[in-house]
Amino acid sequence: MSEELSLAATSLGHLASFHAMASRCEVLMRTxxxxxxxxxxHQVLQETRRIEKKYxxxxxxxxxxxxxxxxxDWQNIDVETSALLVFSKQCFDLSDGMFDITAGPxxxxxxxxxxxxxxxxxxxxRALKHVGFGKLSIEASxxxxxxxxxxxxxxxxxxxxCDRAASLLTLHxxxxxxxxxxGGDIACASVAEKPWQVGIEDPSELNNATGTISLTGGGLATSGHTRRYLLNKGKRYGHILNLNTGYPVEGAPLSVTVKAANCLVAGMLSTIAMLKGVNAQAFMASQDIDFHICR
Structure with a gap:
């Protein structure tokens, strides 16, 4: 057995755990x-590490x-990278330019x-001058x-x-x-007749649940700043940045949890809701999707 992958029996089957993408990762399997x-x-571990190594x-x-x-310079890109750029454009458009993968600077x-x-x-x-998805030129390859x-x-x-790993398990x-x-981004592999019960972390009491969400398929993602923030002169700044100002978003919830058809869409919507700040609730209500907001 790999030293980087631990496996333990549970009442429902097995639980595997490993570390990747700066997070604790787990796989629950009903066998x-x-x-x-x-x-x-091990297949989940390999796919997660592949994507981490690449991106x-x-x-x-x-x-x-x-x-x-x-x-x-113009650079060649493969099919996978091209697809991620297309999805990133959707994030950018839906968020009115707030969810931007060019935010690196x-x-x-x-x-x-x-x-x-x-x-x-x-x-x-100075940094904001070098940010803006619209400045990219993207072709198929x-x-x-x-x-x-x-x-x-x-x-x-x-x-x-998460979606890729779950898809591979569903296939094989x-x-x-x-x-x-x-690390809290969740996807179901195969359809579960008995729903998975996933806890929603309480921002005021970390590592404790404020509620649960039932999953039989699809994905779940949470965005928030309960663990990553900065205190300066008595003011708390969350880690989610407003790219119009270059400063953390004002009035954002402590966390937004979204249940969607897959983890990627859930993550996109939860992040955009955080970026909406005081308008997070209204944005999520317009999406006709299950969500939970903690303030």
Whole structure:
């Protein structure tokens, strides 16, 4: 058994866990067959690590880092990257330009934690000049990323990996219900006759649930700033940034949880709701989808 993948028997089958994408990841599988459960979990681990290796901006050898390093030139892109860019355009349009994968220059200025400091207004103003999805030129197999701009798939990569892993399990193990959980981004593999009960974390009492959501299929995602924020002169700044100003969104909920047809769409909607700030509730109500907002 791989040292990076742990497996334990449960009352419903097996639970596997591993670390990837800066998160604790789990796979719940309703099978008593330990070897089968391990094979399923290992497939999830491999697919998650593949996507992390390819699209992490923190990995200097990733495909994404290569695209950013060669900004200023036309570059070839594969089918998978092209599809992610198309989805990113949908995020950008639906959010009125607030959900933007070109936010890299401004994201690099902000650190969140006990020892973090506020960036200067001048540095924010300079960085915003190099942000804007509309400045990209995208063709089916080519991308032009202007000089001094960069891409960051951090807002969609984990949700995408979750859906991909669940899809592989559904393809190869269609009769075994499983739940893929990548740091709170969740997708169902195969249809579960008995619903999965997923807890919604209470922002005022972390690691405790304020409610549950039943899942038989599809995905679930939560966006929030209960764990990543900055305190400066008594004011709390969440980590979700308003790209019109370069500063954290004002009036955002503590968290937004969304249930959707897949994890990628759930993640997109929960993030956009956070970006809407005080209008989060109205935005989610217009989507005709299950959601839970904590303030």
């Amino acid at each position: 008593a067959d330990r070897e089968l459960a391990y094979a399923m979990a 992490s901006r923190f990995n200097h050898t990733s495909l994404l880092s290569g695209l950013n390093a060669n900004a200023g 401004i994201l690099k200025l902000w650190n969140f934690g006990s020892d973090a400091n506020m960036p200067t207004s001048a540095s924010i103003e 080519r991308l032009y990323l202007p000089l001094d701009m960069s891409l960051d798939f951090g807002g969609i990569a984990k949700e995408y990996a 193990y269609p009769h075994i219900p499983a739940l893929v959980n990548l």
